[in-house]
Amino acid sequence: MKLIHFRPQRRFTTVDALTLVPAIALGVAWLVEARSVLHYLERFDRLVLRQLLHPLAAFLTPLTLALLALRLRWPWPSLRSCLRQAGAVACSVAAVCVILEVFNHFLDLTTRLYDSVQLHNSAASYMLPTGRLPGLTLFDSIAFSLGEAPGLAVAGAYLALWSAGLWRTESSWIDRVGRLVGWFWIILALAFIVLPPWSPY
């Protein structure tokens, strides 16, 4: 007797839309907020181009987290086969990297705030210009701290899945979008590498 395993088709539901719309809106809000970078375009150089990449990474971040959350909703095949799907793996790996970068950003911010407070309480504080505390400007925000790490990690994950024969895909919108987001992360990482923040000489 031939057994037919019923696997429910992953359809695009209202809950998916209600999760994705705020995530995309948050990313677009970062992009709109970062339009101040365009002010510097009269001096069009490599560093300005690089500054334009950061909002793109900030746009992908909420989308990645939302896709991962939606992937863990019903219907899903099984945890093992779910975590072998390229889209789910890309979102998981990128999410881990984003969390590590956020942690590193706040660690750096705490150190700089501590230094700033120490300096303002010192005897030389009258020499300091009045300025904002670190972390309160757009360029100091978390949107501008994301770099090439998620893209490189996704590239490594794709390489491992492909070389170990574990590359699985599902003919559903969520896996396709997940894979697409993974490729966007990889392209973004390559752009970050081609446009380094410093000149090596």
Added chain:
Amino acid sequence: MARVAIKSVLLVATATACPLMVLLLFLARRGGRRTRFWRARRPGAVASLAGTIVLFAEVAHQAIRPTAAVHVIRFVTRSWGPHARYMGWDLGPFNSLGNWTAMEDPFATALLGMSRHAGLVIGGAWLALILANAWRPDPTWVDRAGRIVGAFWIVSACHFFLLPI
């Protein structure tokens, strides 16, 4: 001073780890009767494969940059003249007039990029193996050495987060 010492040690260790990694990749190809996919699930082999690909990508990047820089110079100097370098454009090992300068060492730049990027790629590959429940460590010295080299690259990449240039 400590920062300079750490960077120097890192550069030497990176220069040592790169050929070792390529050697380990060749040794890891031997797996008896095991299938190619089984061999590719060993974390040491995966680390060697990912690291070698990053190494070739970094070398290719450094090889392409001078050629690309010529086009950038032609485009940029038309607009900004000899001040193009101070505008932040990546002119490679050329100065703003298009002449070769020995101010940059492509070998050291490739090593620097290697120590920044290889750990991220290897970390992602290992994370994917763990998530897919495909982490199959092999009790051989080749795989153990591969895992040690992979761990070195990850530590090296983490160091750039905590101690930036």
